[in-house]
Amino acid sequence: MGGVAPPRPRRCPIRVLVIMPAYNEATTLPAVLGSVHRAVPDCDVLVVDDGSTDGTAEVARAHGAEVLQLPFNLGIGGALRAGFRYAVEQGYDAGVQLDADGQHDPALIPVLLDALEDADFVVGSRFAQQSSYEVGRARRGAMHVLRFAMRLLSGRTFTDTSSGFRAFGRPVLEYFARSYPSEYMESVEALLAANYEGFRIAEVPVRMYQRAGGRPTTVRLGLIYHYARVLLTLLTRASRRRATSRAAQQRAPRSAQPAAVPPPAKVSTVEEAR
Amino acid sequence: MIGAFGGLIAQAGLEGEGSLSTRAHVFVVVVTLLSIVFIVRLVRRHHLRSKYSLLWITVALVLATVAIFPGLLARVSRSVGVYYPPATFLILAVGFLFLIVVHFSWEFSRSEERIRVLAEEVALLRAAHERLLARLGADEEPSGAPASGEGDRRGDGVGSSGPG
Numbered sequence: 001m002g003g004v005a006p007p008r009p010r011r012c013p014i015r016v017l018v019i020m021p022a023y024n025e026a027t028t029l030p031a032v033l034g035s036v037h038r039a040v041p042d043c044d045v046l047v048v049d050d051g052s053t054d055g056t057a058e059v060a061r062a063h064g065a066e067v068l069q070l071p072f073n074l075g076i077g078g079a080l081r082a083g084f085r086y087a088v089e090q091g092y093d094a095g096v097q098l099d100a101d102g103q104h105d106p107a108l109i110p111v112l113l114d115a116l117e118d119a120d121f122v123v124g125s126r127f128a129q130q131s132s133y134e135v136g137r138a139r140r141g142a143m144h145v146l147r148f149a150m151r152l153l154s155g156r157t158f159t160d161t162s163s164g165f166r167a168f169g170r171p172v173l174e175y176f177a178r179s180y181p182s183e184y185m186e187s188v189e190a191l192l193a194a195n196y197e198g199f200r201i202a203e204v205p206v207r208m209y210q211r212a213g214g215r216p217t218t219v220r221l222g223l224i225y226h227y228a229r230v231l232l233t234l235l236t237r238a239s240r241r242r243a244t245s246r247a248a249q250q251r252a253p254r255s256a257q258p259a260a261v262p263p264p265a266k267v268s269t270v271e272e273a274r
Numbered sequence: 275m276i277g278a279f280g281g282l283i284a285q286a287g288l289e290g291e292g293s294l295s296t297r298a299h300v301f302v303v304v305v306t307l308l309s310i311v312f313i314v315r316l317v318r319r320h321h322l323r324s325k326y327s328l329l330w331i332t333v334a335l336v337l338a339t340v341a342i343f344p345g346l347l348a349r350v351s352r353s354v355g356v357y358y359p360p361a362t363f364l365i366l367a368v369g370f371l372f373l374i375v376v377h378f379s380w381e382f383s384r385s386e387e388r389i390r391v392l393a394e395e396v397a398l399l400r401a402a403h404e405r406l407l408a409r410l411g412a413d414e415e416p417s418g419a420p421a422s423g424e425g426d427r428r429g430d431g432v433g434s435s436g437p438g
Binding site for chain 2 (some may be wrong): 066067068069070071072074078081082085086089182184
């Protein structure tokens with residue numbers, strides 16, 4: 001029936017795509033898709049099936065989502081970049097990234113989208129306010145190291161560098177469709193890259209559920225190795241930036257400092273909305 | 275690999291001031307020539323890209339030269355100031371292999387990135403293809419089309435492609 005649908009008036013002023021990278025999430029996906037549809041009925045939903053073997057794509061299709069099916073597992077960075085490319089090709093004005101495992105509350109999507117009015121890139125932070133999100137001690141320590149490195153390299157503080165609940169304006173979608181990093185914990189590098197690129201980045205506090213299904217992406221044994229990798233990636237990114245910063249300054253007058261301003265006012269309204 | 279092995283043996287036989295027993299000399303030369311044949315066969319069957327085949331053939335020829343003229347390496351070592359000819363050979367071999375491995379890491383990284391881009395491209399094309407099929411199917415047999423809600427969304431996604 002898709003083809004014969006007549007042109008109809010747009011229901012929303014901007015077209016928003018909810019991008020959900022999913023790897024073997026067939027069990028949690030129906031509930032999440034349902035609550036996304038209840039929270040933002042106007043948004044299209046794209047599930048990027050990252051080489052799942054449990055029929056994730058079929059489940060997503062059956063629940064009315066558009067599906068990108070990757071031929072094999074690319075990791076979350078690759079799945080996201082495919083999603084961004086889809087969003088850009090299909091002409092969406094904004095995108096929201098949401099985990100398929102039920103960690104994120106789809107009811108907060110409008111909050112992220114609101115914040116997008118004063119920013120290009122909105123990060124849903126688990127730690128901006130005191131929150132109930134429990135993190136193991138080793139992981140917490142590692143996150144502190146990561147946050148410190150980010151402050152050093154970016155010159156501003158991000159309370160949650162690895163959040164997977166984010167919203168992107170069109171310019172950021174286009175930038176990430178070209179260049180979204182594919183290394184492990186790509187969100188940290190993406191944050192740094194967007195910061196260097198001069199995009200306005202805002203943080204919005206979100207509460208997050210413990211994951212409903214699936215297993216954490218890292219076991220403790222590999223933690224040091226993974227964080228060393230992330231730090232190396234960040235340093236690489238920072239050094240590359242230094243090499244090209246002069247050219248970047250000339251062509252992009254947008255400075256990164258004003259970007260730090262928007263959040264406070266926004267944060268308070270967010271709290272009221274909840 | 276075999277060529278390098280043959281070269282190594284050649285150097286092991288070189289310790290006595292370039293005096294190599296005839297039997298050992300023949301053995302080393304035969305092994306080196308065999309490794310050249312092996313590489314040429316790989317090249318002829320198109321298992322190796324020409325840049326690599328050129329590389330390995332060059333390596334094999336160098337090894338063959340060293341194997342056939344054992345005095346050569348000893349003379350080179352003495353002129354450089356290395357008193358133990360096998361050391362010269364090992365240093366050169368390790369340095370060469372190191373460069374090769376670094377080059378391969380670089381090339382693997384690039385290939386992986388290209389494969390990733392291809393995979394994403396495949397996924398996007400597949401989705402576009404399915405949308406197209408759904409449209410065609412909707413014209414002929416409505417039963418084949420997906421649920422109407424999804425159909426609407428698809429129509430919307432395809433129809434307007436400007437950023438608005």
